Amino acid sequence: MSDFKRMDHILPVGTLKIAALEGCRNLGKAVDSCLVASRKEASLHNSAAAAIPGYIADSYLLDCHCPRFGTGEGKGHINDSVRGADLYILVDVCNYSLTYTVCGFENHMSPDNHYQDLKRIISAATGKAKRISVVMPFLYEGRQHKRTKRESLDCSLALQELVDMGVSNIITFDAHDPRVQNAIPLNGFDSFMPTYQFLKALLDCAEDFIIDNDHLMIISPDEGAMSRAVYFSNILGVDMGMFYKRRDYSTIVNGKNPIVAHEFLGDSVKGKDVIVVDDMISSGDSMLDVAKQIKERGAKRVFVCTTFGLFTDGFAKFDEYYEKGYISKVVTTNLNYRDPELFTKPYYVEADMTKFLASIIESLNHDETLSKIESPTNKINDLLIKVRK
Known part of the structure; x- marks a missing residue:
């Protein structure tokens, strides 16, 4: 649990809340379990943080949904309070297994549908949460990151739109081209490698x-x-x-x-x-x-x-x-x-990647540097030493 013990002396930015969209529920539950266990252990060393209301909890997951009307239109709904929270929204734009009904016809959720639901949850929380971060493992439209001839720049547009909606940090993994972060140079964008x-x-x-x-x-x-x-x-x-x-x-x-x-x-x-x-x-x-x-x-x-x-x-x-x-x-x-x-x-x-993602969220919640997490060189070297012994 060394990744979490580094934050023992630092107070969190705000009350940790995780909104795992429906397509990312399983990963969200696994990350939540890891955070619950680590914080209960950390409370033994950090009495100041443990005294903060909401720091130790049985779960940090929010009750949130994106129901749809018969026409296929939807809305975002958060059933728990997010006022003053440090909110992390998890979305998997590649989850095609989810379906919804449009005028009696069954449609599978596309990346566009998931991205729209993400904006709905941000809209439901904006103005109330202290800070909003989006965890999008597969970067939406990440392969449409550069223009050749007359083409759209979908990934850059999406990043700018999220920032305009009040998102402070965007967390992704192995971005197809990390240089797409140049579209939002004044905002947080981190791409982690596994x-x-x-x-x-x-x-x-x-x-x-x-x-x-x-x-x-x-x-x-x-x-x-x-x-x-x-x-x-x-x-x-x-x-x-x-x-x-x-x-x-x-x-x-x-x-x-x-x-x-x-x-x-x-x-x-x-x-x-x-x-x-x-x-x-x-x-x-x-x-x-x-x-x-x-x-x-x-x-x-x-x-x-x-x-x-x-x-x-x-x-x-x-x-x-x-x-x-x-x-x-x-x-x-x-x-x-x-x-x-x-x-x-x-x-x-x-x-x-469950523990890794949990440590990223924990570090951001405490405003701790991510440099040690971004570069796993030391962990790999330690692993190699064990193997070679």
Whole structure:
């Protein structure tokens, strides 16, 4: 509980309240349980904070809902008081499992619907909460972050809109391009990486996993994921390589230029375990193509680590590639909704982010620096020392 003990001497900004939208209820409950346990332990060391009304509670979750009318229109409703609270709103824009009715027809919730519900809850709390922070693990429209020709800049517009509504901090994970924060340069924007949780999950699930330059290599599946692979390889002290995508820029399929081929740059992977690290698996086609090429080059095992497992085209191709030995494990976090079928797959491993997210919220509530949380270098080094011993 070292992450929480650092705040023992600091008083909170305001009474902690968490509004977990319906699509993020399970993650919200898990984070809430972690915060309840940690604060009860911390109260033994911080009597001043423990004396503050609401600091120790059985739950910090608010009763909030976004009911809809028969036309599909909705409204945000908070049933608990938020006056003077330090409010954290959790939203998962990727949870397509939720449905609502429009004139008798069933519709699945889209990212646009979730984002609109987020604004409804902010609207219901604005003017009453002392501070509002939005925890949006998968950044809404994060892939539409730059303009080519005549295109909308959806992510930048969304960030500006949230700030205009009174949001002080926006917390996300592994933003597709963190430079999108330039749209709101005077407001809080933090993008956290799950590198430590990836490594811990791999060490728990993979037998004979040796971390040295002779047995392990980090691969970036494209040029956009280079920074993730560079950090991972440097902290582990192993080589890295990358693939770059040759695209057909003369056509557009599903909103993007199709990939013609993946070209590899790097040393030999023969006989080595390989970790392919990226921010998300959407359809998974490019990731699986990279894994196949790595295996054909003689790699021992291929471990895929991505922050968000979306699997928009299902699991059939992943099952096929696992049976053929192209992939050994697929590691994703629990920050977004995942189809229950995924948990039955022998190749799936979850990187639990619950305690990490709870420590972020606790740090912000105490106005404590996030630098130690943003850079997990020390925690990774400590883990490596234990492993090597």
